[in-house]
Amino acid sequence: MDILLWYTTRGAGAVTLVLLSGSVVLGILSVLRVQSAAWPRFLTTGLHRNLALMTLVFLALHVVTAVVDPFTHLGWLTAVVPFSSYYRTLWLGLGTIAFELLLAIVATSLVRGFIGQAAWRWVHWLTYAAWPLGVVHGLGTGTDTWSPWFFALTVICVGAVATALVYRLVAGSPDPLTGPRAEFEAAVQRRESP
């Protein structure tokens, strides 16, 4: 039974990586306001949100199966307190931090109306920390790190997110009000200066 838990931990970890990467890519695309006649923009944001929630489900499965595995004796503390594990302390600790960051990101997204857009945006920037921490956790802790299937999966996920990031940086701000807003701010500054 415990060996099945171990296989499930590894499988759920890999699926979590793929889902999280997909959610990050969709998040970047939604910022870029990517859309077409067949793909309205709210489809990107809706899928981004649903993928993030799915990521949490598989992440929970990954954590729970790892913790309840009687062989590893990780304990529940490992799941919530970073670097408290006796086993591969650094790599598991990074995974714990990524887990908590994702929890914070999803929780604040669910109560976005209450906390306000600015606070939500600041917390959402943590995604750019959570995702690489998750990848490094997988590479450092993972039993399967150098297995061809897991390595290929990691390369594909990193490639997808890196491509989306570069595209975002190159494309710049897609906000149609960027120009008028800058002109307005410049005009206000001119008026205020003596």
Place this chain on the structure above:
Amino acid sequence: MQARDVALRQLNRLTTGIALAALAALGVLSAISAYTIPGTATTSSTAATASTGASSLTPSGLQSSSTPATSSSGTPVAVSGGSH
């Protein structure tokens, strides 16, 4: 309004499809991980070594836990391989 309903249906279909694909992937990737690094069940002699408190190296060269797992029959069994 109709276009919005169509897009919402599309979102639901995509979400359901991805959820089912993720479940299938969980099974497939767990099976692949089991196939590539299955871990091994060793006999009670290994468990006895582990129970002394000293960590032991498994045949695959990976470190095993210091406490052995116990099978349902009560016979001590240490499982090794990868994280195990």
